[in-house]
Amino acid sequence: MISLKQVSKRYPGNLEALRDLNLDISTGEAVLLTGRSGAGKTTLLKLVSAIEMPSAGEIMVNGQSITRLRRSQIPYLRRSIGIVFQDQKLLFDSDVLTNVTLPLHICGQSRSVAMKRARAALDRVGLLERERSLPVALSGGERQRLCIARAIVNRPSLLLVDEPTANLDPDYAKAIIDLFRSFHQAGVTVVIATHDIEVINRFPLRQIHLDQGRLLNHTGPTTY
Amino acid sequence: MLNWISQHWHTFWQTLGRLVRAPISTLLAILVMGTTLCLPAGLYLMLHSLNRLQGVIHENPQVTIFMKILSNSSDIQQVNGLLNQDTEVKDYKFIPKNEALKSLAQRSGITDLLAGLPSNPLPDAFVVRLKNSTPENIAYFKNSVLNWPSVDSVQYDAIWAQRLAALISLGRNFIILISVLLAFTVSVIIGNTIRLQIASRQAEIEVSILIGATRRFIRRPFLYFGALQGLASGLIAWGILQLCLMAINVKISAFSNLYGSIFILHSFSPSAIAVLLAGSSVAGWLGAIFGTSYAIKNI
Numbered sequence: 001m002i003s004l005k006q007v008s009k010r011y012p013g014n015l016e017a018l019r020d021l022n023l024d025i026s027t028g029e030a031v032l033l034t035g036r037s038g039a040g041k042t043t044l045l046k047l048v049s050a051i052e053m054p055s056a057g058e059i060m061v062n063g064q065s066i067t068r069l070r071r072s073q074i075p076y077l078r079r080s081i082g083i084v085f086q087d088q089k090l091l092f093d094s095d096v097l098t099n100v101t102l103p104l105h106i107c108g109q110s111r112s113v114a115m116k117r118a119r120a121a122l123d124r125v126g127l128l129e130r131e132r133s134l135p136v137a138l139s140g141g142e143r144q145r146l147c148i149a150r151a152i153v154n155r156p157s158l159l160l161v162d163e164p165t166a167n168l169d170p171d172y173a174k175a176i177i178d179l180f181r182s183f184h185q186a187g188v189t190v191v192i193a194t195h196d197i198e199v200i201n202r203f204p205l206r207q208i209h210l211d212q213g214r215l216l217n218h219t220g221p222t223t224y
Numbered sequence: 225m226l227n228w229i230s231q232h233w234h235t236f237w238q239t240l241g242r243l244v245r246a247p248i249s250t251l252l253a254i255l256v257m258g259t260t261l262c263l264p265a266g267l268y269l270m271l272h273s274l275n276r277l278q279g280v281i282h283e284n285p286q287v288t289i290f291m292k293i294l295s296n297s298s299d300i301q302q303v304n305g306l307l308n309q310d311t312e313v314k315d316y317k318f319i320p321k322n323e324a325l326k327s328l329a330q331r332s333g334i335t336d337l338l339a340g341l342p343s344n345p346l347p348d349a350f351v352v353r354l355k356n357s358t359p360e361n362i363a364y365f366k367n368s369v370l371n372w373p374s375v376d377s378v379q380y381d382a383i384w385a386q387r388l389a390a391l392i393s394l395g396r397n398f399i400i401l402i403s404v405l406l407a408f409t410v411s412v413i414i415g416n417t418i419r420l421q422i423a424s425r426q427a428e429i430e431v432s433i434l435i436g437a438t439r440r441f442i443r444r445p446f447l448y449f450g451a452l453q454g455l456a457s458g459l460i461a462w463g464i465l466q467l468c469l470m471a472i473n474v475k476i477s478a479f480s481n482l483y484g485s486i487f488i489l490h491s492f493s494p495s496a497i498a499v500l501l502a503g504s505s506v507a508g509w510l511g512a513i514f515g516t517s518y519a520i521k522n523i
């Protein structure tokens with residue numbers, strides 16, 4: 001599903017966020033992307049979703065080479081990926097339902113289909129009765145679940161999740177981790193970037209551990 | 225295909241709703257643009273009316289041939305025969321001097337004075353209408369008639385007609401120029417309102433792009449918005465001018481007994497309305513293209 005070959009990312013200012021990265025994530029796999037803050041986790045997710053371009057190396061996603069993708073094809077790649085952003089990126093002027101129908105409108109779904117599928121996604125994350133609320137009226141955990149609903153509403157085969165449990169109480173965190181587990185069991189490839197020990201402990205998966213932009217260990221399932 | 229249409233339809237209604245709920249600044253911009261468009265559209269109306277006036281003159285171009293005072297009936301017969309033979313002449317009417325005097329007396333009310341004259345001071349005259357009444361043709365006809373025997377003078381306001389024609393063609397060029405300039409102004413104003421709108425919805429646009437929106441999708445509602453804004457401006461210009469016309473024509477009709485109906489300002493023809501509305505919409509659309517391509521590039 002995802003393959004990186006000798007990938008480096010240098011941001012303007014000459015800071016090398018990722019250095020000579022090689023890794024593979026197979027279809028249907030769920031992995032944790034770990035490492036302390038500033039290690040390059042978010043950068044890696046941005047490269048996979050073509051939000052940033054690598055400075056060197058080759059990235060394949062779903063059989064497509066990101067580096068050779070034409071600019072006009074990038075939107076279509078992104079539609080096949082569900083992303084939960086670290087900074088949420090919700091529409092704060094729009095209600096919950098509108099936030100979730102947005103990806104469907106973008107894909108050209110009719111209004112009625114969009115409504116139906118958005119409600120199904122909200123039901124999946126347990127937010128159906130909040131569909132008319134504004135995001136500011138939601139609790140931290142509910143807002144995170146809203147982000148997840150928006151990410152899965154297009155039924156993507158790949159889910160990229162950035163720090164899903166940041167600023168959440170452990171109880172909320174558990175519910176969210178269980179959600180990802182269920183998506184994984186349904187066959188979705190899931191990549192979760194986190195530095196939350198709670199997540200790492202509850203989700204015994206292969207870890208991709210980054211340290212200052214380098215891959216440290218590339219091991220199988222570990223338990224802490 | 226149906227899906228595509230329903231998408232556009234949806235965007236259209238959304239945009240219309242946004243326009244209706246638009247902030248005062250947008251409505252003011254539309255009003256300003258509508259007033260701006262009144263200038264070329266109003267000039268067009270005046271020109272259009274002048275054009276009709278010119279048409280009226282062209283249809284009834286009367287050339288009056290005055291005979292010498294001392295001409296006799298055989299001279300008149302001769303001119304009559306020449307007019308009869310002239311292929312340029314559509315029709316003509318002879319006005320004997322007695323009749324002219326009678327008509328003058330009736331119109332002026334100075335019967336007594338005229339009756340006191342020793343002889344009729346008015347000449348015999350022919351009123352001629354030509355088949356082809358371009359100014360050149362009339363001038364040519366006039367020159368040839370002046371060579372006929374016993375003809376004293378030929379009267380026709382050829383210079384005035386020529387000036388009118390020149391004025392109309394000058395006015396037409398002027399209107400084209402000013403329409404292009406003001407359409408450009410409308411484009412710039414609309415482009416700028418849209419640039420501001422994009423700035424105020426930057427977060428939404430950013431999110432949409434991150435989750436797979438094409439730039440075309442982002443642009444579409446703004447293009448509709450621009451075209452609708454342009455259309456609204458055109459409608460306002462039309463409305464304002466129509467009101468002005470009604471007011472002016474009420475005044476003019478008070479004089480219509482004196483001048484006839486030819487001086488009435490004519491309102492827009494359906495095709496002129498179509499041009500006005502289509503032109504303002506296109507100007508809005510183009511403005512939106514500039515506004516969006518400038519603003520979305522930076523996101």
Ligand SMILES: Nc1ncnc2c1ncn2[C@@H]1O[C@H](COP(=O)(O)OP(=O)(O)O)[C@@H](O)[C@H]1O
Pocket residue numbers: 011012013015016017035036037038039040041042043044
């Ligand atoms: N847009 C950017 N411009 C410059 N430097 C950046 C940018 N984004 C991230 N960085 C830097 O790259 C490094 C990795 O950042 P990031 O990928 O966000 O790490 P993580 O998500 O693991 O906390 C950090 O040192 C960060 O300061």
Ligand SMILES: [Mg+2]
Pocket residue numbers: 041042043086162163
């Ligand atoms: Mg991060």
